[in-house]
Structure formats: C-alpha cells, structure tokens
Amino acid sequence: MTTHLLDKGYEPREVEKRWYAYWEEQKLFSAEEKSDRKSYSIVIPPPNVTGVLHMGHALNNVLQDVLCRYRRTRGDNVLWMPGTDHAGIATQNVVEKHLASEGKDRHQLGRERFIETVWEWRKKYGGAIINQLKRLGASCDWDRERFTMDEGLSRAVRKVFVDLYNQGLIYQGHYIINWCVRCHTALADLEVEHEELDGHLYYILYPFPNGEGGVTVATTRPETMLGDTAVAIHPEDDRYAGLAAEAVILPLMEKEIPIIRDPYVDTSFGTGGLKVTPAHDPNDFEIGNRHGLPAVKVIGDDGSMTEAAGRFAGLERFECRKAVVDALEAAGLLRKIEDHPHGVGHCYRCNTVVEPNLSEQWFVKAKPLADKAADAVRKGETKIVPEVWEATYFDWLDNIRDWCISRQIWWGHQIPAWTCGGCDEMTVAMETPAVCPKCGSSDLVQETDVLDTWFSSALWPFSTMGWPDETDLLKTFYPTSVLVTAFDILFFWVARMMMMGIHFMGKIPFEDVYIHAIVRDEDGKKMSKSKGNVIDPLSVMDRYGTDAFRFTLAAFAAQGRDIKMSEQRVEGYRHFINKLWNAARFSLMNMEDAAPTEADLSAARLSLPDRWILSRLHGVMKTDAGALDAYRFNEAASALYQFIWHEFCDWYLEAVKPTLYEEKGAAEKATTLFVLWRTLKDALILLHPFIPFVTEEIWHKLPGVEGSIMTARFPADDPSQPALREDPEAEAHMALVMDVITGIRNIRGEMNIAPSVSLAATVQSPNEAKRKLLAAYRDLIVNLARLSEFEVAPPGDQPPSAAAAVIEDAALFVSLEGIIDFDKEIQRLEKETGKLQKELKGIAKKLSNEDFLDKAPEAVIQKTRDRHESLSEKQQKLQENLNRIRAMVA
C-alpha cells in the first residue's frame, strides 16, 4: 500500500487497465471444477467472432458481470463461461468481402484453402470482441474460452447430428426453402426478416386453349409465371361452376397447363384464380404435391432465370419481372395492376430479397424436441423472467415447423454424411468411414453442406463444458443458473438450447432465463449502422469511464422496457462515480494508516448518526440483495445511488465532521471512524458488482482490508464482522432531526438568507420526550442548520420577528430580527397553508364518507384519521403565525 490518500479527481483509464490485469493475474475469475461451495454458472451468449462490441453486448455482459460478481461476494463458486460463435454466413461474408478487395473470390481458392483463410482471419481479428469484453470489465473465466468451431465443440456437434439422425429426428429431403441468392445458401424460416413493401398485384389472363376467354390470376411476382404448372380454383367457386375447359395456355411459354380444383384457394382474393408455381412458392409446392404437378425451377440459385424460363433465360429475376410484364402487356393479357403492399422476406445477414426455392436440404424434426422444451417451462423447471415472455416462447414452440439446418456455404461444421459412389448408400457417422458399409466401395463423397450456426450454439451450455464426456465441469455447473439474453434470440437460441439440452442432457440447460431490453438510440430507434445512430460503447467508456457506463446500463435495465441510451445519462452517472470517489477521499483523509480499531456497535456507544447510517446500510444491503436475486438491476442500482449520495454523503458525512475534527473527544472520534470505515467498506462491496474498477481502486487505499475486493464477502455473510441490524429508533430520531434541519434550511432558502449568516432558532413542543430528544441532538442541529442559538421549550410566547414552520406537533421559529421581510414571510406561509388546505379537504371528505368508514380496513381508517389530525394541527399553527405577522404589518 502506498499512500492512503486519493488524488483529487478519479481518472478511470489507468485504473481500469491496472486492475483488470491484476484480476487476470490473480486468477480471480477462475471457477473450481469441484468445490464444496454452492455453484453458480452462466454461459455467455457467444458473440460473433467477426463482431465488434455494440450496446446490446455491453448491456448483456454488464448484467451478467453484475450477477457473477455479486454471487462471488456471496461466497459462490462462480463459472462464467466465455466464448465466441463462428457465425457461418456472417463470417464467410466478411472474409469474402475481404478477398474481393484483393480481387479474389473463394472459388479461386477452393474450399480447403478458403477455410484456412477464414481461420487465419479469425486468428488475426477474432480476438477483438473478447478484448472489448475485457475492457467492459467482464469477469469471465477466460482460461476456459470456447469457440463453436473448436475441436471439442465440433465433436459435440457431430455426436448430436449422428444421434438425431439415428433417432429419426434428422432427415434429408427435397423441399421449398428460403434461398438467399447473394449468400447462395438456404436459410431457416427464422432467418428471414419480413418487411412490408409497396408492391403490385398483377392480373394476368391465362386464355383457354380454344381462344375463347380464360382464367385471370393475380400475382405479386409475375416472373414466377414462367414456372407455372397449373391454375387452381376453389372446387365450390360459383364463378367457375360451369367451366368446361380443363386447361389454359400459359402465356409467354405458350404451353398448356391444367386447371385444378383445390380448397386452398381463397375465393375472396382477386379473381379466385390462382397460378401454381410449385418450384417457387411453399403453398404451391404443397398443392403441386397433392395434385402430382411437376415443379419447374425458373429462377436459379444465383437469382437469374434458368434455361427453363425460355426466352427470359439469363435475365436477373427483377429484370425478368419487368420483361414479363412488358411482354404480357404487349400480348394484351395484362388485365390490370393494383398497388399492393405486402411482406417481403429478406436475408437476415445481407438483406437481399429471399427467394422461395426448391432444393435438397437437411431438416430437424422439431416437434418432439419442442414439446419437451415447452413443458419444462410450463412445469416451472425453467423460469422465464419477466414472465410475459413465456407466452411468446410457447407460441413459437407450439407452432414450430421443421428446422432447415443445411447451409450451402463452406465455413461451418460439414455435415457428417457420406454417399457411396458405388451403391448410393448414405452413411452418417462420427468418424469418417473408409469404405461403404454396404458395398465396401471406398468411393465415398462427403455431403458438402455445412450446418446452421445455430445448430452448434444450441449445444453451447453443455458442449462448452466438455460434453459428450462426463466431465467434472458438467457435474458441477450444469444446469446453469441463469441465461441472460435479449428477446431477439429467444427463438434462434434460447428455445433451441432448451430443446437440445433436455434431449441430450436429460436436464434443462438453465434454471432461469432473464430477458433484458434492447438498447435503442435516444429517439427509441433500433441502433443500426445504416441509420448512423449507433453509439459506440468503447467511445463512451473512453469519455466517461467504464464504471459510469456500467452503472448507467444497470440503472436503465428495468424489466420490460427498452433502453434509450443517451450520453447525457452516462455523464450523470460519471458524477456519481466522482461523488463516491470524493466521499472515499474525505473518509480516508480522516483515517490513520491502520484500520480503525473495532468498536462496540451496540447502540449505547454510538452517536445518532452512527446508529442511523449503520441501520441504513443494513437497509440498502437488504434492498440490493433482494433486487439482484430477482433480476431487478435498476432497483439495486438506484438504492445504492440513493444511499451513497443522499444518505452517506449528504447527511452522514456532514453530520460527523465535527466528531472527526475531534471536537467531541478522542473516544468519540475513534468510534465514528470505525463506523465510517465499516460503512465505506461494506458500501464498496455492495457497489463492486456494478462499478468494479473504482471500488477496487478505493479498496486498496482502505486500511484494514486485504487482497482484492473481489474476494471480499457480502456484509451479511461476513462472519468476521459484527452483524448489521435494523435500528428503527435511530431512524425515527434521525428523521425528526432531519425534519427540523430541513425546516430551518427551507426558511433560509425561501428568505434568501446566505449560508454564512448564523441564525437563532426555537422549537416549541408540548411533548416532553421530544423536547429531550431535540435537546440531546442540539449540536447536530446547530451544526447542520448553521445556527448561532437553538432553544427547545414548551409551547409559549412566539418570538416577534420570526419565520415559522411546523414539524409534527412542534412549532419551529427562526428568528429574523432585523432581516425579516414580512411580505415574503406572509407569502411563504400562505403558500404553505394553501397546500395544506387542499390536502385536508380531500382527507376530510374521505372521513365524512360513511361507506369509507364502513368498508375500509380499520388500519387504513386510523391512518387517515391520524393524518388528518396532524395536518390540521399543523395548519392551525401556521395560521396562527400568519395572523401574527399580518397583525404586525398592519
């Protein structure tokens, strides 16, 4: 320990760097694989390896860090498992872009070389987000850091795939899926984002073969007509009841296609005629299956028209749309065009319009897994907080559809399925087979598709802990205590982890799921690069310090509402950090190098402010623990804020200054010093989870403590310290003293009397006990209200030139001999009585209501009566004073 004095201002940057390095060196984030202590574990939502820290990460990780640091102070064996996600499509896109800037593309490199390049890229840039998490103060067990493409996790992925395949829960099939023509891969339904666009509805006449009339169909995507293989009408549609024709001519393609009847057709939409394109629409695909229609793929995987599109072949799909419309127009078959806003699917990775496309893909049969995942929450095995999200969770799981897990990209877990060139047999296995188990041929070709990234992240809670091996880590930490995440990945990730966790571990992956808010900009808009409204957390930390930023996030994290981030708020909390710093600075200035000797904390030996602050410390400790245990971060943060600033600084420190300056004697100083030390020490421990850096810095200047504050125990759990307790008497006495002081200050302020002017005050109360109390705390009142004289007396003559206030049954007079402004005082009293009058009227009305007296609980009635009595007493006293002053003026 160098000096115990703090610098005048808190300089976050150097402090943050120093202590983070210290924590890492001392291995203070490390979990014990085996321990007698209670386990507490969280797996981090793994950020994309290509990611940079944004506000969402910051909030998410600060909340996790608060919980982990809090649980450590409570003595738990804490594991916060960190890692990153290989983010297949996103990462591949990033690296491809990088290649493009060098004039290369992945096909030139080939699959193997490309994957090597991604690994190189990952090695070079993939650590960025991890370092940014460290900057945030995240106390993850970094020695256990995992990556979804690591060997161990890849083995878990393979095992899960093989098991599910053998259990019949994974299958391969030819289906309509969402296809991104830019990423060149299939997407799961979830990965498609719908956006309402102003489109058009085109009405096209499909003529009968005999040339007389036809069926008019309506479509938003006219280019797909080239792949139509039927026209459907509803079997009971009267408009087509007498229809003789059994086919129409598909315009532009000049080919005959059948008219079919299917109840799927909505008679109320358009003309009641539906064009059927099995290869490019999921509904049409099913209709096609029902009626045995061929599927003609006219839009290729690259988004341009195929040979099957005839003379439109080679055109880009939207170019083709125009061309088709023009051609139809020219042929006189375009009946009309209507404006038609409708939802259009976009790729969640690159925002390209997604094309429903027919192809061979792998799917997970989701229903059996989803049912168990929903049940676990229904039975309360896993609790979702706040509860409102349960409905959303159930809704999705109860209506789940099979999950398309294959992706036509290179970066990811290649599907462990091999097809025999000899006999076409498919082998799915953990290890690469040498020969075909059926025919013995060694001509085996592995499936080129890779798995959806979310397939591997679904295993995260147990794959990171060593599964499929039965590790100590799993035994100690699975199921995890809580998952902290935002609702936008409730389906993508949370639900799927539930499905996989229950299926493979036989146990839910987490006891609680805490869903926090999304961070938005000041105007409530989602932050996005394209809108240019992103606030970079790193620059916020640079300017205001990490602790201020963290405290802001925690204070904003009220359940069920989005967070609107503004730098102004962070600035406000920087002031709080500074306030704490200075309070500590003041405290330390008064302490010797050694820890204050332990004092007797029984009420008899302590001054009122000492008793009071210890009682308040006990109170805030309880609030803090209760709030954090229930994930009410904002409540914990604001309780601590309130305590430090408005109780500890504003009242306690001011109250004990004379004692610290040894105006009351050495013994009193020693006692107060101990209380001050204890309060500061415990407050730092309570604050540490929120603002770890500044608390650690102060901690090391505090005498009588050892090691890091990270190893300190929560006040209620520390056997080496006398227990804190509630002291209602001290709180009541202090409240009275504070009322008197505030009353005097109020008069001073309202009458514009400078603080430098000492005043004389008198309190008159009929209550002898109260008089005794006030007399006993005379020094405190004189000091904090800046008085020259303070008299306590029974009710009697009122001082002549005095301003008055009423505190409970006591009248307070502040002598203003020579400086009183009578008009001002009259105004002040009138304002006060006016307010009281209004309130009294309301209460009186209540009390005169028979129904109220009849039906309200006795306690409520009594409370109302008491209040009425004390208010009218106060009113009367103020009125007397008002009359007195008026008389003096007149």
Place this chain on the structure above:
RNA sequence: GGGCGGAUAGCUCAGUUGGGAGAGCAUCGGCCUUACAAGCCGAGGGUCACAGGUUCAAGCCCUGUUCCGCCUACCA
C-alpha cells in the same frame, strides 16, 4: 391476419398483492461552507393518453377508443 408492450413532471423513465404521485436530468433562487462547482442548500412543475365501468377507494383491476413501438403469419 394474429399477438405483445408502451402512453405518468419540460426530457428520460421508476412505481410487484388497489389506500398519502416518485427519481435522474433540465429549469428557477441562494452559496467558492477546508471531500467533491463533476459540488452544496432550497424551490417550482403532473386531470398518471381518452371514454366508460368495478370499488368506500383506481396510475394500478375490467371494457372500449386513439396514437406509438415490436413480434409473428404460406392469401397469391
């Protein structure tokens, strides 16, 4: 189309079994009081979106309306 959330002080938001409307910031007035002017002391400011209902009593419970935001959906 279905569902969810929000509307409380100038701004941003708390308000958990219905029983005296709160905080931070901003504003106004007074202070360089030897930890902190990133501060201290004091003050003003709200028909709790609107309309009904239940109740002795509603910001809170019920119904409806308006305006925002979000999620979800295979009507071309």
